[in-house]
Amino acid sequence: MQLTNRSKKTDKTPLTLAEKSYLPGIAKGMGITLKHFFSKKATIRYPEQTRYLGPIFRGHHILKRDEEGRERCTACGLCAVACPAEAISMVAAEREKGEEHLYREEKYAAAYEVNMLRCIFCGLCEEACPKEAVYLRHDKFVPVFTSRDQVIYGKDQLVEDMDDRYERDAWTKEEMQKLWEQQKPVNY
Numbered sequence: 001m002q003l004t005n006r007s008k009k010t011d012k013t014p015l016t017l018a019e020k021s022y023l024p025g026i027a028k029g030m031g032i033t034l035k036h037f038f039s040k041k042a043t044i045r046y047p048e049q050t051r052y053l054g055p056i057f058r059g060h061h062i063l064k065r066d067e068e069g070r071e072r073c074t075a076c077g078l079c080a081v082a083c084p085a086e087a088i089s090m091v092a093a094e095r096e097k098g099e100e101h102l103y104r105e106e107k108y109a110a111a112y113e114v115n116m117l118r119c120i121f122c123g124l125c126e127e128a129c130p131k132e133a134v135y136l137r138h139d140k141f142v143p144v145f146t147s148r149d150q151v152i153y154g155k156d157q158l159v160e161d162m163d164d165r166y167e168r169d170a171w172t173k174e175e176m177q178k179l180w181e182q183q184k185p186v187n188y
Helices: 024-035 076-084 124-128 171-183
Strands: 061-063 088-094 105-113 134-135
Touching: 076 088, 076 124, 124 134, 124 171
Parallel strands: none
Antiparallel strands: 061 134, 088 105
16 A cells, blocks of 8 residues: 655666766766855845845834823733733733823733743734734844843833834735835845
């Protein structure tokens, strides 16, 4: 009984004198090496040049602010519940009188932490957020760390800076593909 059509019959004929000397094999290998030697290099000069990360790359976490600079997060906890790695934790608090310019809703996240050692960059937190407060940037990697205390990101590292706002041009793979075809990055 044959289980697959991938099986191949092995040739068990005796080797010729040329095959025994391995010269054809060496010549074939040298030909492949020379072909790759003269072809275009696959490497780029990072960090001067950056590679396109793809339409669905999920990178650095960010907590968005609205147009007036108020935090969007209402500490509903849906992102923490949706996270399969349990990397997100938060503490909710009530907005005090006079803090209307800081927070959009009555409830806000007094503490919001993402443990980057646990995060699997699945994007479920981004999809679960009803206020569009949590984003995984498609243009920025998570910074390198050297100790464990550097990988738990609090609100001080996650909340968006109003001087450097994150805008996403496309939300689906199809939209990003159209945008990518229009821009055509530097060849690498």
